[in-house]
Amino acid sequence: MSDPETSTAVTAADLMDAVAAAPEGPQVGAFFDFDGTVIAGYSVTSFMLHHVKNLDLHPRTTIDTLVSGWQGLHGEEDFRKFLGITLRTWAGRTPEELEKIGNRLFRDEIGPSVYPEAWRLIRLHLEKGHTVVLASSATRFQVEPAAKALGVEHTIYTAVEVGEDGTLTGHPDGRSPYGEGKAAAVKEFAASHDVDLDASFAYSNGGEDVPFLATVGHPAAVNPSAGLRRAAAERAWPALDFDGRPWTTPVEIGRTVATFAGMMGGFATGLGLGLLGGSRRAGLNLGIGLGGDLSLMASGVSLDVHGARHIWEAQPAVFLFNHQSQLDVLVLGGLLRGNFAPVAKKELANNVLFGGLMRLLETAFIDRADNAQAVKALEPAVERLREGTSIVIAPEGTRSPTPTPGKFKKGAFHLAMQAGVPIVPLVFRNTGELMSRNAMIIHPGVVQVAVLPPIDVSSWTREELDERIEGVRQSYIDTLAHWPGEG
Template sequence: MSDPDHRFQDLMDAVDAAPDGPEVGAFFDFDGTVIAGYSVTAFIRHHIRHLDLHPRTTLGTLANGWQGLNDEEDFRKFLGITLRTWAGRTPEELEKIGNKLFRDEIGPSVYPESWRLIRAHLEKGHTVVLASSATRFQVEPAAKALGVDHTIYTAVEIGEDGTLTGRPDGRSPYGEGKAAAVKEFAAAHDVDLDASFAYSNGGEDVPFLATVAHPAAVNPSAGLRGAAAERAWPVVDFTGRPWTTPVEVARTAATFAGMMGGFATGLGLGLLGGSRRAGLNLGIGLGGDLSLMASGVSLDVYGARHIWESQPAVFLFNHQSQLDVLVLGGLLRGNFAPVAKKELANDVLFGGLMRLLETAFIDRADNAQARKALEPAVERLREGTSIVIAPEGTRSPTPTPGRFKKGAFHLAMQAGVPIVPLVFRNTGALMSRNAMIIHPGVVQVAVLPPVDVSDWTREDLDERIEGVRQQYLHTLAHWPGE
């Protein structure tokens, strides 16, 4: 284990050693701590794309950020420039924009290490708080996705007409203001700061970190790094997103060429032998191997025996990126048919391939059509062909799996086959939600024991499904063998 890994494990061990219960607080700064970069830049890009941000405002915001923020007054000026962009908009408009930006841009930048720390605190029953000087439009979508119930943020003033005035409402939680807000929150929620934790990356947060017994400087600025050294606070640098290089662009192109070439070759050989299914299986395995080899991605699989011992089955996987498709090919090798949303039928990269694989395409907006589309999938299961499906129905912006839909579980119940959860730990780190470039690395996969659904009923289905989802959360937070 490398030294940074040791330091991160020290943070996890400190959480594990802490008392259980809500009286222990865990306060996380947001920008640069939970996510890489700054959420405000996603909003600026959005406004530029929609031509509703004046160039002078953009330059003013960037110039103030580049010059640095030395105190609360500097921050207030910087904030004022940003908030004036929103003047005249309704809170509902900003909430809609914030949710979309989190899903498409901000969420995929969540540090895996921060996610694991947040999960560790939640599992201990601690009171977890995102404490940020950003607005609720930036912070609350993240809190909801991460399962965090509490937020501290800069409130915005709402005029009598129900629109934003472009001014903050009260003191922003920045510098001493954040420390004051944390103390106020702790008093209101019976949180013991002498047993609590705080994490931040910025030098302005020294007063905030000093409010708790267990502060930690993560991804620290030069100012915070120096302050942490003086105070003997733990310092940990998280793994950032890899840079895209021309080599990776070329490798990604080779990846998809290898996938299609390998699949076509395997399918052709199978058809020559007189078996379409044998061709599909050979093509899936060969295409998966060639694509992973070209991309520089390898698989580290725990519990692989559950794949072969449990077929036919409904294989579930937590969906974070297009890389998942390549991983499935290399992992399962064949003898499966996918179930996917109908939009993927026309996907440039995978649409043609998925049609060849006899995918059941589901219209998520039409329940009657969805049930009808699943009928062939039930027949395939009964005939011995496994089904692969992402129960969330879409890619998750963070490592936290979204709410599981019922279709996959109805399939297993109707066909009388088990469910086998496939937990992908870091496909989103090597290829984020909307990315087109694959970065080389190791994808970790945990194949969990099959789930017998023979005694499941419609009455207890919601509870059973959430139980499976909790298996994913527990596995992601406590990886087998670590």
């Protein structure tokens, strides 16, 4: 639907501006390819490696898959062969088995590779009320966990045949949405959902998706392959590359080791000086600040903080933070400086990196599987708040696989209500980009933090707590999508 002219290089901000200028409403579609567009890399790789690790994948299948991938896919026939190789791996398994594997792989491996730029585009389309669709030639076991985490209702994917015995046959069920097949699937979806394709948007990285992109009035080549880059130039489609994940180098490995040495050394020094002065709390505060400063300096990480004044406006308080990686711990030390105690899941008590430190910080460890124990474990935290020491807690209870915060648990909010103190939201924008969910290596860079105004919970009631909590969570999502100081 675009006339061939010249190449149009754009930025992510340009794409955001185009979406912001579009009409509101579900008649506008936003179709996102998945592998290479929303996530860096290919989700099938995580599935294949999972099967290799679990010794349930024949070596010949692995070799065939790798060779097929190295040779590249040059049409629907190549894709059908590649799909046949991968689907054979699942023959005899139930859909429920694959759903569990898909959810786990998304949480631990695939989710952390979501491009922040893609996340922000999806959020903006959702805010505009557009009909957002993940349109992929991958299976639902790869696509649906991502859609759920990203808040996307609609998916287009390769259906997998289920036999009479309820297990997968190893064959696709119908035509896969690849190449012209994806274009046909998008047109069919648009017709059944009253979507105006001329007013709609589409994003993809692969040359096979030229027909797919051509179905809409606002196509964009994102992280384009050589073939798609040429096609985009011929059609004057916007083209851009998202920022990729940084590579790990020996320098960064050394820096990471120095980071944790600096953290422990700084903390021990501060604590020792405080104890010499006769005050354990003063030592803890000095150690937290000194350990935070030394660890951030060693890692090459600096902080860019909006709203820092809110940290000091209403202490003691319950500080909330959206948990993305182990880097969050260092950021908290450098940001808050001291006078706080953490609340964390029980498993962290034995964490090789932070377990000992967290015990020294008088952390309240919660057994999430034991509600009665969890309530009892919070009692010391309430007492510390009443004595003037702030509490720090990740309301999600675990690290989120994407920039979208997970569901907030109620413990932090009960704490604030019982102790009569405010809640202060700390929004971490990109700790997961500098140190991904399960990574051990920290990459240098600037961590962006927004400190939101304190929230008075004195008038909250238990009856309205769910709604109040969701409002706080939404403030995180809104802040991440529209960062302070950016247009």
